[in-house]
Amino acid sequence: VLIFNTGLPNAEDTVAGTLGSPEATTLPTVGLSYQAGVDLLDAQEVTVSTDTVSATRTTYNVLAETGTGDPENTVMVGAHLDSVLEGAGISDNGTGSAGILAIAEAIAKTKTENNVRFAWWGAEELGLLGAEHYVTDLRDNDPEAFEDIAMYLNFDMIGSPNYGRFVYDGNASTFDPGDTNVPEGSGAIEAAFHEYFASVGLASGDTEFSGRSDYGPFIEAGVPSGGLFTGAEGVKTEEQAELFGGQAGVAYDSCYHSVCDDITNVNLQGMEEMSDAAAAVVLRYAMSTHDVNGEGEPYQ
Ligand code: PHE
Ligand code: ZN
């Protein structure tokens, strides 16, 4: 229920169904614990308008953390739980939400060096509202806790039907090099993802690090960030089809933001490859963030 948003045909119902609910409190029974200072359910009011209806609803971020490991060097991992009104949001972003839930369940059984905090964001599709709220709220009201965030890893669309293995371009080689919005350390995170893919013999490429998902508020606030993406409305090139397989001349996700983004709209092979990469990099940083912020021993 929580992982896959309900794509109800009625706009008003859809709003209520996709923006989170108090039942979310059942989610973190995966063995994670919560600490003072971190809301389990981080709520805010948002107003949604369609052609026919405008409604104000409370939306939620769902947060859970290992509660073990260095709390002053917290690795944050996030995915948005909401979808657009048009569809069920399975590729965007049931894939990321399910991916990080699996990682959370697995990591709860390990002993990490660093605290790892998971966030399932609300209202991303309304303008990154959940992540923006979290970052602003924490920075303004508990700056020390905000400073404890060593990095943020984002997973939005990681199982697109005609997928590419894209890593956010944290060293900004593909866009304006004068952009001051890319915190140092983001390049090291990008390298960690590429390194993982190389280690398992899979090709990976770069994708624009432009702030078009929940990492936006984090990089604006100076938090080194990174993440994975398998493509949305963009069209796969010949070169990419050779690298990643799939079909050239076809969108990565031709059901992006539409009614056909349903349970059939996932490439399970892609989802497997990308969630393995996500897990490997989350675990790496759970053990050492040395390459990003110089904390702890270098990663072995
Ligand atoms: N944030 C976009 C959405 O949810 C998807 C996206 C993710 C686009 C990452 C580009 C890069 O619709
Ligand atoms: Zn809040």
Ligand code: ZN
């Ligand atoms: Zn979307």
Ligand code: ZN
């Ligand atoms: Zn998305």
